[in-house]
Amino acid sequence: MLANLFKSSKLSSFNGGVHPPQHKLESTRAPISVLTIKNAQQVFVLPLRQHVGKVSKLLVNVGDHVLKGQLLANADGQMSAAVHAPTSGTIVSVQDQLIPHPSGLPDIAITLQADGEDRWVEHHAMDYRSVSKREVLERLREGGVVGLGGATFPSHVKLREEAKHPVDTLILNGAECEPFITCDDLLMRERAEEIVRGIEIMQYLLNTKECIIGIEDNKPEAAQAMRDAASKSQILIAVVVVPTVYPSGGARQLIKILTGKEAPSGKRSTDIGIQCFNVATAYTVHRLVNHGEPVISRIVTVTGKVARPGNYDVPLGLAVGELVALAGGAVENTEYIMGGPMMGFTLPSNHVPVVKAMNCIIVGKPEIFPEPPPAMPCIRCARCADACPVSLQPQELYWFAKSDNFEKARDYKLFDCIECGCCTYVCPSNIPLVQYYRYAKSEIIALDKAKQAADIARERNEFRLHRIEREKQERAQKHAQKAAGAKTESAKLEAAPADAATKAEEAKKAALAAAIERAKVQKAEIAPKNTEEVSPQIQADIAAIEARRAEAGLAEVAPQDENN
């Protein structure tokens, strides 16, 4: 307790932030309700990309019968995560389906039809202290553990000890600063001990010196539960109550509040010896390591226009519409928001599946969040700058993004923008600032990709130009030799040294060409890596630009060729 007091007295703060209405009470009245699967017809859709990184590697075939918790798709390399069956049943399809993603694009997903038995695969706890840390990390990788705060970054990657960046401080994020969302709040209230068990594993893996749980002061019950649970742990865990201000739950913002340190721009927080996890992630680490249960469910807040707002422990893959119906909300003729009102997005369909990133569903978007009035010009009132937690100048970024002045936008640190929405929230002119930043960021990324490709194309073209030039010279030389042959002996004698000079020149050029060729080959080797992961659209753009470049090059050279 004393330690806590001491801690809170030296809390730091970040610039700006806003205080939107909370709307949390609606969904915190009822305890978490755990959904069980009894219906044999129930269908689950499990996208193979529910995490940051590579799409999971499929291990099953259509028609296979699988058990609850069985590995369906494994992590592909380190930056990836596994997918498991939320219940026992049969794989009925593997195909592109609509998923909960702001792009609204379909992605590859497994469809599982339950058999109604909900029978577990054989699973067992792991005594994590008696095996190597590598084995524990491997289990996390195979268990599908990802950050459940919304980022879905594979956790085993973050829990790997790195000699270069030892982690001194482990921060557990229980701030949950977005309005409407209460899934972490309820989890902390009801399953505090299990969270602490998970934290102990994390602390063990990273060998950190201190552990801090940050919780906003609007969750006193959760803070008390966590304090009680922490006091029973063998390791020292400080529960720190932080002031309620959005976005205190942003990892970088919470780090600043709790430690006064700032994670360097564009780098990871481990550079300053800090690693940050969501409390729900700690919970899943515990379930996996101490019980052998992979991540096959999560707690989702269902709120907004529903009869029974609250938190539901939902098997992953359940259709959102079914979940909402259970909570007493409309499925048709309305829209759902996934996440909170500040950073969430409208679901492309009300029938997409529940995924690991889904912390909250707000039902009735059109009714609860009416369209804002039309935007007015920016009056440079700087409210947005005052509210920006990163201390950007949103009004300048807006100006640059609007006028496609991307270089300036980059100079003004566009890529430090966390898209928290504080600027839009306070703008008297109702300018959808964040949308401009999203647009500018994607444009810049696309342009960078295109530029890389263009560089390669230019180099190829340069080489080609060089080759044409060389051929031209060779032809010229032949002409000269022919002409010389028709002349007198003395002239022939004179021509010899000139010939030698041209040859030396030619050798130099050939060497240069060889060097360019080598560079080209090297680039080409790298090139596929650069374009491998980009969308078909960008690849097409790149191809188009390459083609245009090539054409332009051709047009420049052709007339000279003819002159010869």
Add this chain to the structure above:
Amino acid sequence: MNRSPYITQAPSVTTIMLKVLLALLPGIAAYVWIFGGGILVTLTLASITALASEAILLKWRDRPIKPFLMDGSALVTAWLLALALPPLAPWWLVVVGTLFAIVIAKQLYGGLGYNPFNPAMIGYAVLLISFPAIMTKWPAPLLLAQTPLGFSDQLHFIFAGALPNGVLVDAITSATPLDYLKTQLGLHHQVQAITQAPIFGVLGGKGGEWVTGAYLLGGLYLIQQRIISWHLPSAFLAALALMAGVFYLLDPAHFANPAFHLLSGATMLCAFFIITDPISGPTTPLGKLIFAAGIGILTYLIRVYGGYPDGVAFSVLLFNIAVPLIDAYTQPRVYGHAK
């Protein structure tokens, strides 16, 4: 798809502008009390001219008229210009100044949000350069005038330029305290002796200091309402007071004390209403301090050494030019970046 945030919590542009107008009311009330109701006529004239010209220009530029007329910004410009003009300015002066402010300084630059210069100050500066005689002739406060004019007399004077029979222009006008001080100092009188003249009040100009005080009150309301940030008025007033203080301490016989400068001329109007125009001002906190302090220093220098009795308009316009530069060099440190 991703349209977040779905919620906003901000006063509309209209609300902001209306609060600025509201904050001007105490100053206007004091003005009427000290100089008579003529100012109400000036305000009305300016308002009508501003709204009409704004509407015409919006139509001509093919922009939506209603939202931009309703935003209240034209009224703010009109009122600020009206309050900066001499109280009994002839009607055409008001109209010409307002037209310059709205048509040239605002709409031709692109309308709301795009004007690099403070429109009211453009209007004021144009008038000051074109009609210096009228612009520097202020009527004496009612309680000092030999023959105080009633409201109908003032109305008549504004529109017809005529005074009641037997009243001479000199009988109703006087130099402003700032003006008077400057001329008298030029005649090698000492400050202490000069300020014994009846036009000087307790700290500033007689009567005028009440208007100034009322502006201060309105300004504090705007800070409390978070319509303006404290940076601008504080830095401006501090810089002006500091300049005046240093000169006063060095030579009290030839330089007025800081309190006089704070409560004379357009000081408070400038501090809380004019340099706080967001569109033509800087946006960074440090930038605001530099901008306002710069205007404060320049205002003092023009008052003491310049060719015009009050230097607010020119100082503001000069620093408007510097705004992009000030902003560019005062970017705050971004999270996670080294200083």
